[in-house]
Amino acid sequence: MGLSAVFHCVCIIFLLACIAEVGAGKMVFNAVKYGAIADGKTENSEVFQNVFNRACQMEGNNVVLIPHGRYMLGQTVFKGPCKGHVVFLIVGTLLAPTDIASSVNVDHWISFQYMDRLVIGGGGSLDGRGSSAWPYNSCSKRPDCKPLPPSLRLDFLTNSWITNLTLINSKGVHIDVFGCDGLKLRHVNLIAPANSPNTDGIHIGSSRNIDISNARIATGDDCVSLSPGSMYINITNVICGPGHGISVGSLGRSPNEEDVRGVKVKACTLIGTANGLRIKTWALPYASSVLGLTFENIIMEHVNNPIMIDQQYCQAGNCQKGDSQVQIQDVKYRNIRGTSSTKMAVTLKCSRSKPCQKIVLRDINLLYNGGPATSSCFYAKGVAYGIQRPPSCL
DSSP, X not given: OOHHHHHHHHHHHHHHHHHHHTOOEEEEEEGGGGTOOOEEEEEOHHHHHHHHHHHHTSSSEEEEEEOSSEEEOOSEEEEOOOSSEEEEEEOSEEEOOOSGGGTSSOOOSXXXXXXXXXXXXXXXXXXXXXXXXXXXXXXTTOTTOOOOOOSEEEESOEEEEEEEEEEXXXXXXXXXXXXXXXXXXXXXXXXXXXXXXTOOSEEEESOEEEXXXXXXXXXXXXXXXXXXXXEEEEEEEEEEXXXXXXXXXXXXXXXXXXXXXXXXXXXXXXXXXXXXXXXXXXXXXXXXEEEEEEEEEEEEEEESSSEEEEEEEOSSSOOOOSOOOEEEEEEEEEEEEEEESSSEEEEEEOOSXXXXXEEEEEEEEEEETTBOOEEEEESEEEEEEEEEESOOOO
């Protein structure tokens, strides 16, 4: 038995364990038996919606099964609350539409909303077919642009699992998480070309108690991005690259933003990314806080800007000049090692009016092939100890 077969068996066992955790399954709703056609051409939204509604309206624990095959699926919302708990088992491949109407002024391809103890998995894939939409992306030129739709949108889910799933070539963000509490993402593969615009791997906002682990993310933007209201987020054993690294922000762009706090990023590897561990805020007069962040046991392989705080973030140029009012404090970097593609390996560019507080650099070992690496600090207060390569500017 090959490694891929072994992994597939392990994932199926894991999914069965997830089902057992929420109780014995009651019924399996096979989409093909309800009329789904796996020819890669026939639109299946109505059938999928019907199958989900049947499972959602029954008590107990029910499985929606998408068997092997290629299924065309238009914009679809699977909305709870449900009477029982749903396991959405994707074994086949779901194909997004490629027409302009599915790319512009829409906020999702597939959306799951208002459910408790939902499980999505099965070893299948979601193909966003983003190359049909990326030419319509104008965000590099217009900061007020409307982003292209995420492939998988998760809104207001509680105590739920996303596991053993591959998403490729999303038009926008691959997985967009909003308003969730107690969500686990395990063994997800998120893949898009390095030059695909704004194709973040996982984007989180206004959510708490989110665990991401054992993921492989290679996209054209942030592997993981945390926006306002991201609290108690754990990111572990993620391989990131290509992409823009792991980002907190951007923050401070709008009034009354929620804080970001309690983020732990551990045992991750970043490969060839445009940034490493980045906190970015706009230099605008909108106050909020970033506090209680830990980055630990991170390996960098030829990464630009491995450690960066940028409180003068500007996306498309011509930004207002001023001081960011986002207070950054209690941020720890521990055992960050590897190679930097830029001579400046550590940049802590904080706000003049609200300097960064309680920054800790411990055992930083970042090498630059062109000579000794350097660090730069502006309005950053904290301590450094242990190995410091480059020499600390704190």
